[in-house]
Amino acid sequence: MPFYPEHVREHFLNPRNVGEISGAEAVGNAGSFVCGALLRFTLQVDSATQRIADAKFKATGCGYLIASASLTTELIRGMKMGEAAALNEDEIMRELGCVPPYKSHCVALCREALHAAAVNYRQTTLEEWTGEEALICTCFGVSESRIETIIQSNSLRTVEQVTRACHAGAGCGSCQPLIQDILDDYWRTKDARV
Numbered sequence: 134m135p136f137y138p139e140h141v142r143e144h145f146l147n148p149r150n151v152g153e154i155s156g157a158e159a160v161g162n163a164g165s166f167v168c169g170a171l172l173r174f175t176l177q178v179d180s181a182t183q184r185i186a187d188a189k190f191k192a193t194g195c196g197y198l199i200a201s202a203s204l205t206t207e208l209i210r211g212m213k214m215g216e217a218a219a220l221n222e223d224e225i226m227r228e229l230g231c232v233p234p235y236k237s238h239c240v241a242l243c244r245e246a247l248h249a250a251a252v253n254y255r256q257t258t259l260e261e262w263t264g265e266e267a268l269i270c271t272c273f274g275v276s277e278s279r280i281e282t283i284i285q286s287n288s289l290r291t292v293e294q295v296t297r298a299c300h301a302g303a304g305c306g307s308c309q310p311l312i313q314d315i316l317d318d319y320w321r322t323k324d325a326r327v
């Protein structure tokens with residue numbers, strides 16, 4: 134099958150981690166309007182370490198999609214959810230070795246499905262969260278009080294600064310409006326006291 138580059142062919146013919154994890158903590162789906170391909174990741178997340186302990190995929194699509202998804206499940210094992218959500222297409226393409234531009238949407242589908250899984254993980258985690266502190270960023274397990282402390286001790290003004298300081302917001306990004314609210318509250322209260 135000379136049609137595919139070697140590493141792509143190897144993952145296509147021997148895909149890793151095919152299937153679905155029952156009771157997965159995170160599920161992410163994505164579909165392509167370009168070619169009609171579908172992809173689904175199911176992820177098991179270790180609650181103690183907040184790291185991805187297992188990842189499986191199901192896909193209907195071409196060899197590039199199968200190879201990208203197979204490789205992605207290997208890459209994200211051991212990552213925090215936020216690291217997986219932030220995995221970019223260039224990293225996947227680099228690992229695959231060679232992806233023609235007209236197939237880059239296959240790799241983009243992996244990134245979109247990971248992002249969807251991180252958002253799904255956030256929703257389920259927040260619903261089940263029983264900790265005393267409000268959890269803001271589920272991708273990196275950052276609480277509200279930690280963000281407040283970091284803002285206060287470093288006089289941070291923007292979400293980007295908070296993200297650089299503690300990673301909160303660097304994954305799926307769905308917590309960024311909450312980080313902005315915490316910043317607004319902090320500075321409104323502080324300015325009112327002056």
Ligand code: FES
Pocket residue numbers: 215251255269270271272273301302303304305306307308309
């Ligand atoms: S919840 Fe995903 S980046 Fe914070």
